[in-house]
Amino acid sequence: MTPGNHMLHLLVILFASIFTDNILLARFLGMCSFLSVSRQVKTAVGLGFAVVFVMTFTTALDWFAYRHVLQPYGIEYFRFILFIIIIAAFVQFIEMAIERYSPALYQNLGIFLPLITVNCAILGASLFMVIRDYNLIEGVVFGFGSGAGWMLAIVTMAGIREKLNNARIPRGLQGPGITLIIAGLMALAFIGFTGVLSGQ
Amino acid sequence: MGMSMAPLIVPIAIVSAIGAALAASLVFAERVITNYGDVVLDINNGDKKITIRGGGSLLETLTTQKIFIPSACGGRGTCGYCKVRVLEGAGQLLPTEEPYMDDKERALGIRLSCQVKLRNDLKIEIPTELLTIKEYRCTCDEIIDCTYDIKQFKLKFLDGQQINYTPGQYVQVLAPLYEKSNEEVYRAYSISSDPEDKSAIELIVRRVPDGICTTYLFDYLKQGDSVKINGPYGQFYLRDTSAPIIFIAGGSGIAPIKCIVHHMKNTGNTRKSIFFFGVRTTADLFLDKEMTQFAADLPHFRFVPVVSQPESETDWKGTTGRVTDVAEAYLNEQKDASDYEGYLCGSPGMIESSISVLTRFNIPEDRIYYDKFS
Numbered sequence: 001m002t003p004g005n006h007m008l009h010l011l012v013i014l015f016a017s018i019f020t021d022n023i024l025l026a027r028f029l030g031m032c033s034f035l036s037v038s039r040q041v042k043t044a045v046g047l048g049f050a051v052v053f054v055m056t057f058t059t060a061l062d063w064f065a066y067r068h069v070l071q072p073y074g075i076e077y078f079r080f081i082l083f084i085i086i087i088a089a090f091v092q093f094i095e096m097a098i099e100r101y102s103p104a105l106y107q108n109l110g111i112f113l114p115l116i117t118v119n120c121a122i123l124g125a126s127l128f129m130v131i132r133d134y135n136l137i138e139g140v141v142f143g144f145g146s147g148a149g150w151m152l153a154i155v156t157m158a159g160i161r162e163k164l165n166n167a168r169i170p171r172g173l174q175g176p177g178i179t180l181i182i183a184g185l186m187a188l189a190f191i192g193f194t195g196v197l198s199g200q
Numbered sequence: 201m202g203m204s205m206a207p208l209i210v211p212i213a214i215v216s217a218i219g220a221a222l223a224a225s226l227v228f229a230e231r232v233i234t235n236y237g238d239v240v241l242d243i244n245n246g247d248k249k250i251t252i253r254g255g256g257s258l259l260e261t262l263t264t265q266k267i268f269i270p271s272a273c274g275g276r277g278t279c280g281y282c283k284v285r286v287l288e289g290a291g292q293l294l295p296t297e298e299p300y301m302d303d304k305e306r307a308l309g310i311r312l313s314c315q316v317k318l319r320n321d322l323k324i325e326i327p328t329e330l331l332t333i334k335e336y337r338c339t340c341d342e343i344i345d346c347t348y349d350i351k352q353f354k355l356k357f358l359d360g361q362q363i364n365y366t367p368g369q370y371v372q373v374l375a376p377l378y379e380k381s382n383e384e385v386y387r388a389y390s391i392s393s394d395p396e397d398k399s400a401i402e403l404i405v406r407r408v409p410d411g412i413c414t415t416y417l418f419d420y421l422k423q424g425d426s427v428k429i430n431g432p433y434g435q436f437y438l439r440d441t442s443a444p445i446i447f448i449a450g451g452s453g454i455a456p457i458k459c460i461v462h463h464m465k466n467t468g469n470t471r472k473s474i475f476f477f478g479v480r481t482t483a484d485l486f487l488d489k490e491m492t493q494f495a496a497d498l499p500h501f502r503f504v505p506v507v508s509q510p511e512s513e514t515d516w517k518g519t520t521g522r523v524t525d526v527a528e529a530y531l532n533e534q535k536d537a538s539d540y541e542g543y544l545c546g547s548p549g550m551i552e553s554s555i556s557v558l559t560r561f562n563i564p565e566d567r568i569y570y571d572k573f574s
Contacts, residue, residue, distance in 0.1 A: 043295045069218065075211035082215055089222040096233045099317070103291065111296050111315070 010141050013134075017145030020194050023121050023128075024153040025187040030121030034154050035179055037115065044158035048151025050112040052144060054094070055125050058087045059143030062126040063136050076130075083126045091117045121150055157182065242323045243267075248331070258284065258322065259313040268333050268430070269326070275314035284313040288323035335430045336361055340421055341400060346486040349407045350452050352392070353417060354400055355427055362398040363431075365391060367463035368438060368456045368543075370571065371401065371431030375413035378420050387413035388433065390545065390571075392455035394462040404455040436545070436571040438463065443541045443567070445473035448527055448554045450546030454487055456571075457545060461494050461501065474502040474530065478523025478550070480509050482516050504530075524553045531561045538562035544570040 023029050030051070037047050062083050070076050091113050098110040116122060125146040129139040160182055169178050236254030241261065243250070250265055259275050259282050262268075271282040280300035286309050293301065297312045316322075338355035346352050357363065365371075372386040393402035408414045421427070438445075438460050447457045454477055461475070479485050484507075491503040506523045510516035519526055531537040542558045544551045551570050558568050 039299065040295075043298075046295055065218070069214065073211060073214060075214065078211060078215050082218060085219050085222055089226055092226055093229055096229055099319075100233045107292055107294065111294050 010138065013138055013141050014145040017142050018149040018152060019190065020196055022149040022153060022190050023124060023146040024150050025183070025190040026194075027121075027124060028187075029124040030119050030150055031183075033115055033119055034150075034157065034183070035176060037112075038154050038157040038161055038179070041155060041158045041162060043112075044154045045151075046108055047112045047115065048147075048154055050109050051116055051119065051121065051150050052147030053109070054087070054091060054113070054116060055122055055143040055147035055150075056140060057094075057143075058083075058090055058122055059126055059129050059139045060136065061086050061090060063129065063134075063139045066130055067136075079127070079130060080123075083123055087122055087126075088117050121146065153186065156186065236319050239318050240321045241318065242321070243331070244325055244328065245323075247328075252318070254318045254320070256318055257314050258286075258290075258311075258316040258318060258324070261318050262313065266334065267326070267331060268335075269313050269330065271314060277312055277315050280312065282313040283310050284316075285309055285325040286311045286316060286322065287325055289320050290316045290322060329433065332364060333430060333433065334363075335428065336363060338400075338427045338429060340423055340425050340427055343421070343423060346404065347484050350484075350486060351405055351407075351418060353403045353405060353421070354393070355403070355429065356400040358426070363401060364398065365395070365432035366437040367391075367395045367459040368436040369432040369434040370436075370456065371403070371429045372433070373403070373413060373417070374428040374430075375416040376428075378416055380415060381412045383412075385412050386430070387411075390434075390436075390453075390456035390459070391432070392458045394466070395459060396462070396466055404452045404458075406452040434571045436543070436569055438543070439541060439567075439569070441541065442471060443539050444536070445471055445543060446527060446531070446540045446558070447473065447475040447543045448478070448523060448546070448550070449475070449544070450478040450523060450550045451484065453544075453546035453550070454491075455545070457543065458487065458490070460543070461491070461498070464501065465494060465498055469498070470500055472500045473498075474504065476504050476506055476523050476527045476530070478506045478508065478526075478546070480507070482507055482510055524550070524557050527554065528557045528560075531557070540567075542568040544568065 017023070021027070024031070024034055033047060038044050062079075065082055065086055066076070066079060070079055070082065095110055095113040098113070099106045102110075125143050128146075129142055132142075134142055157179070161179065164178065173181070234255045238251050239254040241250045241252060242248075252261060252265075256264075257275060259269055259271060262284075269282045269284060271279065275282075277296045283300075283305070290309075290311055293306065293311070294315050297315050300312060301310060337358045339358060340353060341356040342352075342354035344352040344354075363371075368390070370388045370390040372388050375381065375385050375387065377384060389403040389405055391401045392404045393400065405414055405417055407418050436456055447460075449457050457475060463469075464471070464473070475491065477488075477491065485505055488503075488505050491505070495501050495503040504519055504526065506519045506521060506526045507516050508520070508522055510520055531540070534540075538561055540558070540561070540563055542554065542563055544554045546554075555565070555568055555570075559565060
């Protein structure tokens with residue numbers, strides 16, 4: 001692979017993970033925080049950045065754990081447990097550090113970290129990385145792209161829901177009902193990207 | 201044997217080792233990073249000063265200090281109940297708190313205590329009644345049938361505990377899990393006993409059909425059983441003025457008024473006061489002997505039981521009618537009706553119609569006191 005091809009390959013992974021293979025809208029991972037924290041654009045942006053940040057780093061950490069611990073010993077089947085432990089510890093650690101050393105960053109990012117410790121999209125990104133046999137750089141690009149895709153989806157949803165505040169919604173559809181319908185429509189819209197690129 | 205176990209043990213050992221290493225580094229990090237040293241928590245402008253290790257949330261810190269802020273979600277920032285006013289040291293309002301605050305609360309510095317962390321000295325203000333709320337363990341000392349659907353429960357505090365309350369306040373009783381209930385619930389009942397006795401309290405409870413707590417109290421609680429309560433709560437207590445008093449109560453609503461009248465007797469209160477006690481039939485009437493005795497002991501206290509539907513003319517010689525109508529007729533005869541203070545306890549319907557009677561006599565709403573339970 002020439003360097004140019006290599007860059008192109010990474011770009012394909014990046015755009016695929018953001019648009020065509022959006023972890024939330026195509027894979028339906030990370031739905032719980034997507035539904036519950038998408039009431040305001042401001043909070044959605046904060047949570048989105050937290051997910052981008054955590055996914056980028058945990059894919060890298062999980063890649064090391066997989067390639068240098070699980071694979072050499074032939075115990076890949078432990079990846080679920082190990083990945084979860086690593087993600088939880090990383091999030092805890094980062095939260096503590098941010099809270100202590102950067103109150104401003106804590107205000108905007110740190111308080112969202114506990115919310116995403118158990119976000120399945122984050123575990124999902126690491127597992128997809130393993131299934132698709134990415135190398136470290138590809139894995140990190142994929143993690144960053146998946147996070148950015150998740151953020152794109154939740155910020156869009158929050159924007160729509162802010163507009164919906166002024167809309168008259170039938171009583172039975174208010175709250176989660178209309179949100180799920182919107183999520184479905186957004187997923188349909190994102191299907192439009194399918195086939196443009198493929199990260200696999 | 202050792203050979204055959206190896207494939208099993210090695211992977212488990214590896215994963216456990218990684219888990220343990222991560223846990224250890226987190227514990228270490230917590231020691232180093234989240235060590236904020238000792239911070240001073242100042243409650244109600246120096247009323248109470250606590251020096252405590254920083255790092256935890258305000259809500260959990262207050263709980264360790266036995267100050268119970270109401271909270272339903274357990275500190276996850278989703279119920280919005282644990283509001284506390286922070287005067288100094290909490291920093292900006294966090295995005296997780298914003299949805300629960302209106303403009304007035306923002307201006308006052310109201311915060312969710314589960315989201316505020318104790319990183320530096322903090323000055324807070326909480327209602328003084330929260331400072332005195334405690335949890336008590338009691339035994340059920342006595343159960344008395346008052347009427348066919350009202351019982352009186354005497355709860356004696358264990359471990360030499362005593363309760364300090366203002367006569368008229370209520371406590372919450374914990375209904376534990378039992379045969380017909382799979383959730384623990386708290387229900388509020390006013391204290392009816394003589395406030396002089398601080399080692400026990402009495403509650404007067406009307407049975408609510410299929411009520412979780414009343415079914416527990418009526419059908420499951422036996423003399424000698426232990427009961428958990430917390431309190432005291434409420435703004436229903438005798439105001440320290442010299443205004444004449446009109447008490448209006450229906451059914452088990454007599455409880456806090458009985459407690460207040462006990463207190464008036466204990467303190468030799470000479471305020472002009474009248475108590476209209478409304479029940480439906482004579483079978484619903486109870487405590488009338490005690491109340492009549494109070495009327496004899498307290499020179500300016502009158503007790504008027506009112507029965508709305510007596511079974512027969514001969515059966516009931518006292519006042520008949522709706523309690524609010526009788527109270528209205530009484531106020532009509534008074535020259536100074538607008539000077540009265542109103543104390544109400546009963547069903548929401550009775551409270552509402554009493555308020556409309558009292559306000560018709562120009563008694564201002566801020567001199568009409570009641571606790572709304574349901």
